[in-house]
Amino acid sequence: AVGIVVYDNTAPTTLAGMAMPESWPTRPGIPAFLVERDAGLALRSQLDGGLAVNVTLHFGSVNVEVGHPTRAAAAETMRVENLGVLPMYWRARLRLSTPYSASNFYAVSLLEGAEVDTVAWGSPSDFKELPWFRENLVDDGAWSTKLPFEFPFFGEPWSNAFISSNGFLSFDPDYAPRYGDGDGALGDAKQPNGLVAPFWDDLVCSNRSRISVAHLTGADGGCYAVWFEQMSWYDDKAANFASSDVVSFRVKVCADGHIHMRYHARPLGAGWYQWTDAGVETVDGASTVRLPLSFGAYTEDFAVSLTPWAVTPGLLSGLLERGEHADVTFSLTGEDARRGALDVEAWDESGAWEDLSTTLIEQVPFECSWRAGEFGECLQACAPFEGR
Numbered sequence: 545a546v547g548i549v550v551y552d553n554t555a556p557t558t559l560a561g562m563a564m565p566e567s568w569p570t571r572p573g574i575p576a577f578l579v580e581r582d583a584g585l586a587l588r589s590q591l592d593g594g595l596a597v598n599v600t601l602h603f604g605s606v607n608v609e610v611g612h613p614t615r616a617a618a619a620e621t622m623r624v625e626n627l628g629v630l631p632m633y634w635r636a637r638l639r640l641s642t643p644y645s646a647s648n649f650y651a652v653s654l655l656e657g658a659e660v661d662t663v664a665w666g667s668p669s670d671f672k673e674l675p676w677f678r679e680n681l682v683d684d685g686a687w688s689t690k691l692p693f694e695f696p697f698f699g700e701p702w703s704n705a706f707i708s709s710n711g712f713l714s715f716d717p718d719y720a721p722r723y724g725d726g727d728g729a730l731g732d733a734k735q736p737n738g739l740v741a742p743f744w745d746d747l748v749c750s751n752r753s754r755i756s757v758a759h760l761t762g763a764d765g766g767c768y769a770v771w772f773e774q775m776s777w778y779d780d781k782a783a784n785f786a787s788s789d790v791v792s793f794r795v796k797v798c799a800d801g802h803i804h805m806r807y808h809a810r811p812l813g814a815g816w817y818q819w820t821d822a823g824v825e826t827v828d829g830a831s832t833v834r835l836p837l838s839f840g841a842y843t844e845d846f847a848v849s850l851t852p853w854a855v856t857p858g859l860l861s862g863l864l865e866r867g868e869h870a871d872v873t874f875s876l877t878g879e880d881a882r883r884g885a886l887d888v889e890a891w892d893e894s895g896a897w898e899d900l901s902t903t904l905i906e907q908v909p910f911e912c913s914w915r916a917g918e919f920g921e922c923l924q925a926c927a928p929f930e931g932r
Contacts, residue, residue, distance in 0.1 A: 549584060549587050549588070549591075550584070551580065551581055551583065551584020551585065551587075551588070552580060552581050552584070553581060554581065605903070605904035605905065605906055606620055606622070606886075606903055606904070606905050606906070607906045607908050608620055608876050608905060608906065608907050608908065609908050609909075609910050610876055610877075610878065610879050610907055610908070610909060610910065611879035611909050611910040612910040618875055618876045618907070619873065619874065619875040619876075620873070620874060620875075620905075621871050621872065621873045621874075622871070622872045622886055622888075622903060623869050623870070623871050623872075624636070624864070624869060624870050624871075624872060624888055624890075625864070625867075625868070625869035625870075626864040626865065626866055626867065626868055626869070627867075628866065629866055630866070630892050630893070630897075631863055631864065631865050631866070631892065631893060632863070632864045632890050632891070632892060633861075633862075633863050633864075633890065633891050633892070633893070634861060634862060634863075634864060634870070634888060634889065634890045634891075635701065635860065635861040635888070635889045636701070636860045636861065636872050636886060636887065636888045636889075637699050637700040637701075637860070637886070637887045637888075637889075638696070638699035638700075638853075638854040638856065638874055638884060638885075638886055638887075638905075639698070639699050639700075639884055639885055639887065640853060640882060640883070640884045641883050641884055641885050641904075642883070643883075644882055644883060644884070645831055646698050646826050646830070646831035647831045647832060647833060648853070648882075649698050649699065649831075649833070649852060649853050650803070650824060650833045650850040650851065650852055650853070651850070651851045651853075651877065651878065652833065652835060652836070652848060652849075652850055653848065653849045653850075653851065654837075654846065654847075654848055655846060655847040655848065655849060656844070656846050656847075657844070659847070660806065660845050660846060660847045663804050663806070663847060663849065664760060664762055664767075665769070665794060665796070665804075665806055666758050666760045666769055670758040670760060670769075671756035671757065671758040671769070671771050672756055672757060672758065673754050673755070673756045674687055674707070674755050674756065674757060677709055677749045677753065677754075677755045678749055678750075678751060678752075678753050678754060678755075680749075681748070681749050681750060681751065681784050681786070682709045682748075682749045683709065683748045683749070683778065683785060684709065684710065684721060684722065684723050684724065684725045684726060685708070685709050685721050686706040686707060686708040686709065686714070686719070686721040686725075687706065687707045687755075688704065688705075688706055689704070689705055689706075689707060689757065690703060690704050691703055691704065691705060691768050691797075692759045692766065692768060693765065693766055693768070693799040694799070694859070694860055694861060695715070695768070695797045695798070695799065695801075696799075696800075696801040696852070696854075696856045696860055697715050697738070697740070697797070697801075697824075697827075698824075698826055698827075698831075698852075699801070699852065699853075699854050699856070700827075700860075701860035701861050702715040702738075704717065705768075705797075706719050706721070706736075707755065707757070707770055708721065708725060708736070709747055709748070709749050709755070709775075710725050710726040710744060710745065710746065710747050711741065711742060711743035711744050711745055711747050711772060711775065711793070712736070712739045712740065712741035712742070712743075712744045713739065713740040713741075713770065713795065713797070714736045714737070714738050714739055715738040715739075715740070715827060716735070716736065716737045716738035716827050718735075719735060719736050719737070719738065720735070722735070726744070726745055726746030726747060726778065727746060727819075728744070728821075729821055730744070730821050730823050730824075730825045730832040730834060731825065731829065731830075731831075731832040731834075732829055733828070733829040733830065734829070737825060737826070737827055737828065737829035738825065738826065738827035738829075739823075739824060739825040740795060740797060740803055740824050741821060741822055741823055741824065741825070742772075742793050742794070742795040742805040742807070742822060743772070743775075743791060743793045743807070743820060743822055743839075744820065744821040744822060745777065745819055745820045745821070746777065746778040746819070747772075747775045747776065747777060747778065747791075748775070748776045748777070748778050748779075748784070748785050748786045748787075749775065749776070749786070750774070750776050750784060750786035750790075752774045752790075753772075753773065753774045753775055753776065753786075753790075754771070754773040754774065755770065755771070755772055755773070756770070756771045756773070757769065757770050757771075758771070760796065765798060765799030765800045765857050766798065766799045767796040767797060767798040767799070767802075767804075768796060768797055768798075769794060769795070769796035770794065770795050770796070771792075771794045772791075772792060772793050772794070772795075773792045774790045774792060775790055775791050775792065776788070776789070776790050777789060777791075791808075792807075792808040793805065793806060793807045793808060794806045799857070800855050800856060800857045801852035801854065801855050801856055802849065802850065802851060802852065802855070803824065803849070803850040803852075804847060804848070804849050804850075805822070805835075805847060805848045805849075805850075806845065806846075806847040807839070807842065807845065807846055807847065808845055820839055821834070822834070822835040822837055822839075822848075823835045824850065833850065835848055851877050852877070853876060853877055853878065853882065853884070854874045854875070854876055854877075854884070855874065855875045855876075855877060856872070856873070856874045857873060858871065858872065858873045859872070860872065872886065872888075874886075876905075876907050878907075879909055880907075880909060881906075881907060881908060881909055882907040883904070883905070883906055883907065884904075884905040884907070885902050885903065885904050885905055886902070886903045886905060887900060887901070887902050888900070888901045888902075888903075
């Protein structure tokens, strides 16, 4: 036998689970499944008929405990495996679910003073200019680029981006640069969407502007950085419509989902910033996280870091041959209760078969409880603690 199917002989099923030892040598060496009566009888009839049955186990939910005083970050690993015969393509997405929305996906931190350099920004020699912007004095234009890794944006992997002269990156595959791209607003369903916008405004490239890119390696799995230097605001009375007042800033998106933005402060009249928007927006334009910044108020460099709810240091898509598997590893941030899901899409090369599997994720804050006269591991690990 290569597996055991145990079914409840009553209807409806009254058993909540099947007790199994967690460690060797008593742990069984073959997989066992507890199913409802109707499903069990159907499987039994197929087995009695001499058929080979492939069985997969789907968990109803995964509970991830956060905020423990001594344990490391709350992390889980889910396995994606090709149990079929043909090659299988797959793509995973981590998302928040009701009552939470994508607008809660990132936590924003402001970095000032010495905190700015706690993020590795790279040196000027790491960056390579995209001369097309400067040489063509680009206004309302964008450059398409392939990232050196998959960037999990709002928990979904993306490999390509558009770098806009108007101070944003777009991960919307349907984005097409157009006149007026500098006049939009985050949260608007109209194009452009899918934005990482460190400084979205009606900007123009002059002959002193530079837009440069770099692949920065590090513990965060690597980051793709874009440096906007000496960008002018659109001024219809200036030569080539480029104002004499300029702004410089950087943005980097990382393979584990983090986003960082750095601003080189240059105090100007408040009028220059009145239309500036900054933050991130989903590809459908329905949800956004705005940065609570007043750009004209800073006299020194400052930065902003966006930490995703789910940090994903590994693969979120790929191709699996027969019998191969891939592990989706993620850690959850924050210490409050949240609910989300891991969606895994799978399909074959012909497109004749496709499937979607969803695993619920419950983020549960750690709680320490005790009863008089009992001193267990939990009580010893918690300080301070409260009884209940």
